[in-house]
Amino acid sequence: MNEKDLETHLGLLLSRTLSPLRRRPRAYPHTVLVGVSVKWDEEHRVPLLLQLVTLADEHVHAQAYELPEGQLMGEQLIDCIRELLRRADAMPPARRGIRQVHVVAHEASSLLALFPSAVAEARVEQVGKAHHARLERVKREEGTWDVRLVDLAGYFPKTPLEEIARTVGRPRLEADGPHLTELKRTDLARLVAHATRDAEVALRAMRDFRQGVLAEWNIDVLGNRTLPAVASAIFRLHFVRNGPAPVVKREVVRKVKKGTGYRDEPRVELVFNGDPNVRRMACRAYWGAQSEAFRRGFHVGAFAEYDAVSLYPYAAMLQPLPHAGTRWVRLESLAQVEEHEGFGTFTFVFPRGTRYPCLPVHRNGVRRLVFPLQGTSSCTLAEVRLALRRGAKVKVVEAYGFKPGPRERDHDVSRYMRHFLEKKAAAKRGTLEYATAKLFANALLGKLAEKMHGSGLLDVEREAQLHGFGPGLGAAIHGSPLLRASLKGPPDVGSAFAPEWATLVLGRARALMADITARGALLVSTDAIICPEELDLRCEGLDALESVGSGMRLEHRADAVFIARARLYALLRRVEDVGPGETVLGRDDTWAVVRVARQGTSESEADFAQTLLACLREGRDVAPTRIRKRRLTVEAAVREGKPIHSLVQEEVRTGFSWDNKRRLLDRDSKPFTQSTDTAPYRSLSRLEAGERQRQIREGGARPRKSRVPAHKMEKALTLLSGGRSVREVARELKLARSTVGDIKKRAGLGTVESEEGGADA
Numbered sequence: 001m002n003e004k005d006l007e008t009h010l011g012l013l014l015s016r017t018l019s020p021l022r023r024r025p026r027a028y029p030h031t032v033l034v035g036v037s038v039k040w041d042e043e044h045r046v047p048l049l050l051q052l053v054t055l056a057d058e059h060v061h062a063q064a065y066e067l068p069e070g071q072l073m074g075e076q077l078i079d080c081i082r083e084l085l086r087r088a089d090a091m092p093p094a095r096r097g098i099r100q101v102h103v104v105a106h107e108a109s110s111l112l113a114l115f116p117s118a119v120a121e122a123r124v125e126q127v128g129k130a131h132h133a134r135l136e137r138v139k140r141e142e143g144t145w146d147v148r149l150v151d152l153a154g155y156f157p158k159t160p161l162e163e164i165a166r167t168v169g170r171p172r173l174e175a176d177g178p179h180l181t182e183l184k185r186t187d188l189a190r191l192v193a194h195a196t197r198d199a200e201v202a203l204r205a206m207r208d209f210r211q212g213v214l215a216e217w218n219i220d221v222l223g224n225r226t227l228p229a230v231a232s233a234i235f236r237l238h239f240v241r242n243g244p245a246p247v248v249k250r251e252v253v254r255k256v257k258k259g260t261g262y263r264d265e266p267r268v269e270l271v272f273n274g275d276p277n278v279r280r281m282a283c284r285a286y287w288g289a290q291s292e293a294f295r296r297g298f299h300v301g302a303f304a305e306y307d308a309v310s311l312y313p314y315a316a317m318l319q320p321l322p323h324a325g326t327r328w329v330r331l332e333s334l335a336q337v338e339e340h341e342g343f344g345t346f347t348f349v350f351p352r353g354t355r356y357p358c359l360p361v362h363r364n365g366v367r368r369l370v371f372p373l374q375g376t377s378s379c380t381l382a383e384v385r386l387a388l389r390r391g392a393k394v395k396v397v398e399a400y401g402f403k404p405g406p407r408e409r410d411h412d413v414s415r416y417m418r419h420f421l422e423k424k425a426a427a428k429r430g431t432l433e434y435a436t437a438k439l440f441a442n443a444l445l446g447k448l449a450e451k452m453h454g455s456g457l458l459d460v461e462r463e464a465q466l467h468g469f470g471p472g473l474g475a476a477i478h479g480s481p482l483l484r485a486s487l488k489g490p491p492d493v494g495s496a497f498a499p500e501w502a503t504l505v506l507g508r509a510r511a512l513m514a515d516i517t518a519r520g521a522l523l524v525s526t527d528a529i530i531c532p533e534e535l536d537l538r539c540e541g542l543d544a545l546e547s548v549g550s551g552m553r554l555e556h557r558a559d560a561v562f563i564a565r566a567r568l569y570a571l572l573r574r575v576e577d578v579g580p581g582e583t584v585l586g587r588d589d590t591w592a593v594v595r596v597a598r599q600g601t602s603e604s605e606a607d608f609a610q611t612l613l614a615c616l617r618e619g620r621d622v623a624p625t626r627i628r629k630r631r632l633t634v635e636a637a638v639r640e641g642k643p644i645h646s647l648v649q650e651e652v653r654t655g656f657s658w659d660n661k662r663r664l665l666d667r668d669s670k671p672f673t674q675s676t677d678t679a680p681y682r683s684l685s686r687l688e689a690g691e692r693q694r695q696i697r698e699g700g701a702r703p704r705k706s707r708v709p710a711h712k713m714e715k716a717l718t719l720l721s722g723g724r725s726v727r728e729v730a731r732e733l734k735l736a737r738s739t740v741g742d743i744k745k746r747a748g749l750g751t752v753e754s755e756e757g758g759a760d761a
Helices: 003-008 074-087 161-167 180-186 188-217 227-238 276-284 311-318 334-339 381-389 412-426 432-447 457-466 473-478 481-487 499-517 540-547 605-618 634-640 684-697 710-721 726-733 737-746
Strands: 032-041 046-056 059-065 098-105 122-127 130-135 138-140 143-151 247-258 261-272 291-293 295-308 341-349 374-380 393-402 451-455 488-493 523-525 528-532 552-565 568-574 591-598 626-631 647-652 675-679
Touching (some): 032 180, 032 188, 059 074, 059 188, 074 138, 074 143, 098 188, 122 634, 180 188, 227 412, 227 432, 276 499, 291 552, 311 412, 311 540, 341 381, 374 499, 457 634, 473 634, 499 523, 726 737
Antiparallel strands (some): 130 143, 295 528, 295 552, 295 675, 451 488, 523 528, 626 647
């Protein structure tokens, strides 16, 4: 965590902490589930069909509705649901005169788009790209109806409906595409069958997921909005014996949302009562994964991509974690680092020539980590021990640790991970049980360091429309930085906030991958590496992973790799070597693209493969301009003043620029025909100087005027003219090598080689 965020939120970070859950989250025992699917004419923004489905004794009851008006009011939707449930004899029981229904959709924005104004018809809560909503209650003769919309994407994010359909044993019926309007005209029954199956898939997935969690954990997933929230509830209710630090009951004042604003509200909570220095250091040392390219360009040879099996769950099992009774001490020497677990701030210097330094350094204002040869790092002791094995000279600035005992080794997170990894191993791949076990194992860690910022945009837009203002106030507010800032809610953290645990697990995962990477990888991206196929990965990190059941799984073999930067790369096979059944994303006469990573682009995998093949054929960047289509969420629609769920088209072009995390040894290398090795920057200041020189070369910055005294300038020119190297002159005159390199260039005394210590050194 960067220092600015740490200081801004320090009071919050030193009060909130994870503690056991004493009662289960809210349940809905009397609700009835209804599946929904909406089919649209995307070209003309006209709804073709609203399909509702419910299950009664495994029998599918379905009702289709055409919408000649092109819109639907909230009350009309509730009446459609009443009609379906009455015909299916599946009316929800009335409790205190209220009948409750949860409507399940995949991409619920398609249903919200039917309303003339979704924010006026319902209280919409957007979580990522998922939408949950609560319609206004409606009174009818049989009671008051409370209808809530549940988005399956909140529980299975980035999972297409086709994949969900396979897990519940109900494959989708092929009918999607631009021809749906014609299909409705020529074969309405087929369109209805397609929509019915989609609604049934969403309904069965939610029903089976809900029943499974309820039966095993006595938790109703409808009381949570996301799968990580369900994971947090399971963990706190069934696995947590006590949290990562001592707690005490204390009256605190929290910002509580009321209507469209927030107000101070006193309450009694269990708050953090541990060592504030330990908590502060845990937050300071919390970083994400390592992602670096060690080579850039097009490289032909025998390569392989390996993936660490469930890296973070298994790293959590390997890493001892503290509990409320753990005794922390301040570390004064490196000898203590060897026998303690913890985190701290250290200065370090790796030996010259080290190819894979492993201590993370953060740059102010830049989100990505760098791994230089020297600097100051806030990190875990596991990473420091690895650095010491690589010959780094390390000094303790401030560090805290504990000696792990049986309780720290057999900790709550390990027991949770072990349970779900065992369930995953026992389940059949492709089933809902396998998918949910895998998701639960990976979902918890993000909750341990969750930070949240609420937004009042939808609430303000709703109140404005309900009080007579037309749509558009939210868009106007978003256009003003001052008004936009006023809508931001107070910062908060999740209910499972345990930065000590999150920091230690992520640090151990980085150390494990750094050890494996140092065997000779060309690239590391979180839990995956690309390396020569014959490379022996055996090391302490791999041994540790294998000791708990993990390891490095071979994902792809390749005859060539293309690496633009850490998260933009591709693996290629020669066309004649492509095996039967091997996935091919694109091919030409020579190469077949079998795997791509394309962060920072808007192209599909297939489009990116074709772009890359074209660039390789031409030997230069010929990436075409493409049309990106994105579907608007509710918040995006309010911000941009456009219809919900509409498709917005934008011109985009893939860029292949270097990420500058490491120094290119040949910065003039042409990436589509050649490859170049890289080296770590000597320090953060060298990296920043190199970036400035790059900006100057590209015309994005002006060179600073030299402040070298005249006598040193004259002496430098004399020494350089006499054949002395840039490095020797810089050392003798106590100048930066980049400065001496610039003097040499301006004097026309020749070029500065990269290894000689020019601006990019």
